[in-house]
Amino acid sequence: MTDQTPIRRALLSVSDKTGLVDLGRALATQGVELLSTGGTAKALRDAGLLVRDVADVTGFPEMMDGRVKTLHPAIHGGLLALRDDPGHRAAMEGHGIAAIDLLVVNLYPFEETVAKGADFATCVENIDIGGPAMIRAAAKNHAHVSVVVDVADYAPLLAEMEAMGGATSPGFRRQLAQTAFARTAAYDAAVSNWMAGAADVATPRRRAFAGTLAQPLRYGENPHQAAAFYRDGSTRPGVASAMQIQGKELSYNNINDTDAAFELVSEFAADDAAACAIIKHANPCGVARGQTLAEAFGRAFDCDRTSAFGGIIALNRALDGETARAITEIFTEVVIAPGADEEARAIFAAKKNLRLLVTDALADPAAGGLAWRQVGGGFLVQERDNGRITPADLRVVTRRQPEADELADMLFAWRVAKHVKSNAIVYVKDGATVGIGAGQMSRVDSTRIAARKAQDMAGVLGLDAVPTQGSVVASDAFFPFADGLITAAEAGARAVIQPGGSMRDDEVIAAADAAGLAMVFTGMRHFRH
Structure with missing residues (x-):
């Protein structure tokens, strides 16, 4: 040389x-x-x-x-x-x-x-x-x-x-x-x-992925791990394309959780209703709709106030002053939204460590594309989970038909369950999650944990009844046995949405009928590992 x-x-x-x-x-x-x-x-x-x-x-x-x-x-x-x-x-x-x-x-x-x-x-x-x-x-x-x-x-x-x-x-x-x-x-x-x-080749013999350095990170998931954040050149709105308005540098975990939050809230179009998702460790701890963003945030927060501490908040509309004031009352790591008005920015400016990201648009949940992750000696590649269902896709399998309000909550719960780590159970009532069970080895355990969280929040909020009373429940995959469904019924759920397809579907349907539940099959599952 x-x-x-x-x-x-x-x-x-x-x-x-x-x-x-x-x-x-x-x-x-x-x-x-x-x-x-x-x-x-x-x-x-x-x-x-x-x-x-x-x-x-x-x-x-x-x-x-x-x-x-x-x-x-x-x-x-x-x-x-x-x-x-x-x-x-x-x-x-x-x-x-x-x-x-x-x-x-x-x-x-x-x-x-x-x-x-x-x-x-x-x-x-x-x-x-x-x-x-x-x-x-x-x-x-x-x-x-x-x-x-x-x-x-x-x-x-x-x-x-x-x-x-x-x-x-x-x-x-x-x-x-x-x-x-x-x-x-x-x-x-x-x-x-x-x-x-x-060329319509779904599994080419060779695959290559690349990125451009967005920023070196102080460390990865843990302080002993070196890390960096790369952009892949995609035009999809999200954490990679967002503009950071204020706050300290994002960490590896911040970026991962912010991505999870924004992808979830993007399920709810801004012209539909105001929506808020609160994420902790890549799982939602509260998701809700409301007449205003402030109402949506409050209802999402009330699902699990303990887990929301130090969480990531995603909004489907531009952040406004009223919502910003409510958010600053709790410790939050990151807020991401399509925009933020001047009043909201001024309020957040007093919280110098609170990161505010704006994206200008929501991500399209129906868009295609590839997702990949590394495993020992290789990597897995799959299409993005852009599966969506409409009321026409649902098949009622119980004697009782779901009522209109139940149907609306079931579709809401289904969209949330798509973004919860498997095994995923989501209780929803009146357009807000009231209990979420995530990442358990047993589906019945997820069902119990979600119900227990709702019981805990009833005490915190001073409610006379547990929020799961009169709720609907979504399961990201079929109930392999009737025990999970029975547990949901005991928690007060009155309707269930799940993929169906178990060898014991007849047993599960019979248990639903015995409990007076309405249940629909989607024919689609949403595993998320």
Whole structure:
């Protein structure tokens, strides 16, 4: 590895022209010769800079609508030649190849083109070929060449050159090379995953996923674990795209829980009714609708006030002053909402550690996409759980038909159960959860825990009756035995929504009939591990 490498000749070819002219001027001021192509060359010339066309170097014009312009030995030889190898130097001299010391390339906007919903042919035309080839060549030869693929690295490059007298150091070039290889890997991952969908290949032989660093984190789930947060380039509204208005830096657990909260509250459209979800350790401890956000928050809080302490709050409408005042009465880690008015922001400003995130929109619960998680030696990939049901999808299996208010609460409970760790049991009454049982090894245990929490809250709230009296209950998967359903009936539930499909469905239906319950099957389950 050589030491400092002076930059005397640079090739610039960028799709994103942000900062291009300033970079070109700074390089020219240091006496760097500029080579360029197409629109990049024009932008530099329009700024009064002297630029040499790549076509003058290769002896070939850009052709085939720009598909062929840099794929030439005069370019790749200039990038790949080992300057300290006599054979390489002889080849350069023999073929008239001049060294290229700096490559600045950002790629055709393939990801953005796909995100806009462009047709197949347009997406294909936005697959860059020459750019990745040059980037990989320069990165491979980082012993001698600096390669820049991100606009964010323009300033560090110029600072390095200023400090090194127009040169770059080996460590700096190695860092640039790592970023370059990561960029081409991410680009190829985006193309291959899009192509899998376009070719209708559900399980391609090879899968690749990539991300861009959003922020290093102080630590992961625990202080001894290093961690960072990456964005995957998705346009889905949520914690990754949200703007943090105030508060201290988000932690690993904050981000995980905020994502869970926002995905849940997005089940409830803003034009339907105000809705609030409170999350603790990735499980909801209260979800409710209301005439106002403040009412929805209060009803969600009353489901489990103990667990809500230090939780994450998600809202389906812009945060207002009344709701902000109510939230600041309890200790909350994060609030995420589509927006926040000036009064709400002013109220939160007095709570400097409280994080406020705004997303501008809700996530679409019906949207597709992939979800993945790592396991030892590999990772699991599946479609996002975007399953939804309507009243028309329900099959009544008991003698008693559900009443209108029961049906509304069952559909509400079903949406919440989708976001509760299995085994999931959710009691709901009048559009608010009143008991949630999550993550138990036995479904009957989840049913009992949820009922017990409701009993505890009855004491806290000074209620004459346990909130589960007259409630409905949702189960994310079928009741394998009648015991869980009987427990729900003993807690006061009067209607049940569950997938059905157990070998003992007849036994469970008979128990429901004996208890005078109405029960519907959805034919869909929502396991969440």
